[in-house]
Amino acid sequence: RVPDDVQRLPGPSSTIASWIWGHELLVFQHAATQMYSIWARSFGGIFKIRGALFHPDIIIVTDHAAVQHIFANSDLYVKSPAFRPPIKNLLGEGLVWAEGEDWRRQRKILGPVFSTESVKEMTSAIYECAERLETRLTNLILLDSSRLKDGTTLNIVQYISACTLDIIGTVALSHNFSAQSAHPDGDAALISVSWANHVNTGLKPLAFLAPIVVRAIPAVAKAPLPLMQSQGVVKTIVRRIGYRILERDNAAGKTNLVGQEDGPQKPRQDIIGVLLRARRLGNGALEKLSDEQILDNISTFTMVGHETTAGSLTFTLWELARQPAIQDRLRAEVLSYGRDLSYDDIQKLEFLDAVVKEGLRLHPASPQTERLALHDDVIPLSNSVPGIGEAFRVKKGQIFHVPFTPMHTNPSTWGASAAVFDPTRWLETRDPATLPHGWSGLLTFCDGPRNCLGWRLAVLEFKIILVTLIRSIVFVDTGVSVEEKISSTLQPVVDGKGGVLPLCLKLV
Numbered sequence: 001r002v003p004d005d006v007q008r009l010p011g012p013s014s015t016i017a018s019w020i021w022g023h024e025l026l027v028f029q030h031a032a033t034q035m036y037s038i039w040a041r042s043f044g045g046i047f048k049i050r051g052a053l054f055h056p057d058i059i060i061v062t063d064h065a066a067v068q069h070i071f072a073n074s075d076l077y078v079k080s081p082a083f084r085p086p087i088k089n090l091l092g093e094g095l096v097w098a099e100g101e102d103w104r105r106q107r108k109i110l111g112p113v114f115s116t117e118s119v120k121e122m123t124s125a126i127y128e129c130a131e132r133l134e135t136r137l138t139n140l141i142l143l144d145s146s147r148l149k150d151g152t153t154l155n156i157v158q159y160i161s162a163c164t165l166d167i168i169g170t171v172a173l174s175h176n177f178s179a180q181s182a183h184p185d186g187d188a189a190l191i192s193v194s195w196a197n198h199v200n201t202g203l204k205p206l207a208f209l210a211p212i213v214v215r216a217i218p219a220v221a222k223a224p225l226p227l228m229q230s231q232g233v234v235k236t237i238v239r240r241i242g243y244r245i246l247e248r249d250n251a252a253g254k255t256n257l258v259g260q261e262d263g264p265q266k267p268r269q270d271i272i273g274v275l276l277r278a279r280r281l282g283n284g285a286l287e288k289l290s291d292e293q294i295l296d297n298i299s300t301f302t303m304v305g306h307e308t309t310a311g312s313l314t315f316t317l318w319e320l321a322r323q324p325a326i327q328d329r330l331r332a333e334v335l336s337y338g339r340d341l342s343y344d345d346i347q348k349l350e351f352l353d354a355v356v357k358e359g360l361r362l363h364p365a366s367p368q369t370e371r372l373a374l375h376d377d378v379i380p381l382s383n384s385v386p387g388i389g390e391a392f393r394v395k396k397g398q399i400f401h402v403p404f405t406p407m408h409t410n411p412s413t414w415g416a417s418a419a420v421f422d423p424t425r426w427l428e429t430r431d432p433a434t435l436p437h438g439w440s441g442l443l444t445f446c447d448g449p450r451n452c453l454g455w456r457l458a459v460l461e462f463k464i465i466l467v468t469l470i471r472s473i474v475f476v477d478t479g480v481s482v483e484e485k486i487s488s489t490l491q492p493v494v495d496g497k498g499g500v501l502p503l504c505l506k507l508v
């Protein structure tokens with residue numbers, strides 16, 4: 001039964017919808033969230049599109065009050081049936097996938113790992129990995145004989161991604177992936193190759209079908225579709241590392257080498273320390289985790305903890321390459337503070353902060369999400385809708401798509417230059433009431449109880465890597481046309497190939 005308020009919503013004409021794929025095929029065929037931005041300009045902050053495979057209309061919501069309400073009520077609006085099976089295949093049943101009591105327990109156990117204090121303690125380990133990246137890139141420039149004339153052109157994605165993999169391994173998992181060394185750990189190379197395959201499978205026309213068919217027939221999630229298989233490969237590799245960590249814990253349990261909870265030292269506060277303590281609790285303990293849950297959280301944090309930050313950071317370097325004046329201003333600020341900046345020093349760099357926010361505004365690594373209403377509800381609206389008013393009645397079972405970029409680039413919120421990379425906008429004071437509800441007025445890290453658990457770490461590594469690279473390397477645009485597509489996360493696509501963003505590098 002279609003609720004009345006959905007019927008009254010505006011939306012794109014059915015003449016541009018496919019009879020079988022609705023409007024969803026158009027969304028997939030365009031750049032990440034591009035169709036939603038275009039439609040939001042025409043139809044406002046809440047509109048409907050026709051779902052594929054005769055699915056009831058899907059509501060697209062970018063109205064600030066409505067989005068805040070949906071994310072604040074995470075027990076009522078849960079991740080949708082199209083969204084969860086791919087997460088399970090890729091990451092397992094860890095924190096990103098879990099719902100209800102299971103989620104609450106996992107979040108309570110893992111939350112303290114990313115407190116301000118804990119993240120501050122990760123500073124020196126992050127610097128070490130960032131400096132390894134700086135050395136690696138500067139060596140490549142020095143070894144390249146054509147560097148004096150033209151600089152060295154390389155695909156920056158794989159270098160940044162190796163650095164963030166090393167960071168998450170070191171600070172969260174007590175595991176050295178050595179992704180940036182001359183002889184990378186075999187696992188690091190396997191993760192990189194399987195992720196690249198997964199990304200490129202996700203860009204193929206057939207990939208559009210997978211979540212849509214799963215939404216219609218959930219059992220298909222287990223079927224041997226190429227997309228589902230490629231998700232499974234990533235998870236299998238990362239879980240293998242998890243097994244080794246658990247085996248080490250089993251051995252250390254007897255000699256008390258890992259975990260250290262009974263020893264004289266402070267208990268380890270990284271993810272693995274916390275997970276292993278939750279593993280050793282007696283059966284029946286409320287905060288006990290099974291081995292399966294631990295393995296799935298190791299794969300969850302390995303993947304969401306490195307590909308996301310790498311994605312947004314790569315696009316930010318591309319923006320800096322395209323705007324040399326902004327890059328110069330950032331470099332001048334960084335150099336004026338000298339080397340060896342402490343955690344507290346880093347917080348003082350205003351322009352760095354502005355560049356990071358601007359990169360995360362325009363290039364959120366996870367640019368949209370989906371929710372399913374578990375009950376009937378009334379959703380408040382910031383802007384009233386003709387024929388509906390300032391509250392929207394919704395029925396149980398309604399699916400919502402929440403694309404972030406249309407909210408981040410809405411000219412009525414951010415002004416006429418909304419689509420332009422201009423960090424100086426963050427140096428002006430803005431009334432928070434005019435911005436979306438979320439970190440810094442952005443939805444980049446989502447909002448509400450299910451916001452990104454790792455946002456403090458993401459912002460700190462973003463800043464440390466930028467500070468470290470910008471003092472010795474100049475990034476130059478290659479002029480190559482780069483498309484932004486979603487394949488699990490936001491991806492740069494060049495000539496149809498995902499995970500590719502060539503940049504030209506010169507020494508400062």
Ligand code: HEM
Pocket residue numbers: 095096107168172301304305306308309310312364365366368369370443444445446449450451452453454455457458
């Ligand atoms: C720029 C980097 C990052 C971005 C843009 C980002 C974005 C997001 C977004 C949008 C969500 C909500 C997903 C949804 O509801 O559909 C999320 C959830 C999550 N993120 Fe991040 N993330 C980043 C980095 C990280 C890092 C570094 C970690 C951990 C080390 C992390 C761990 C998580 C976890 C565990 C969740 C699930 C939280 C829950 O459901 O309780 N993220 N992230």
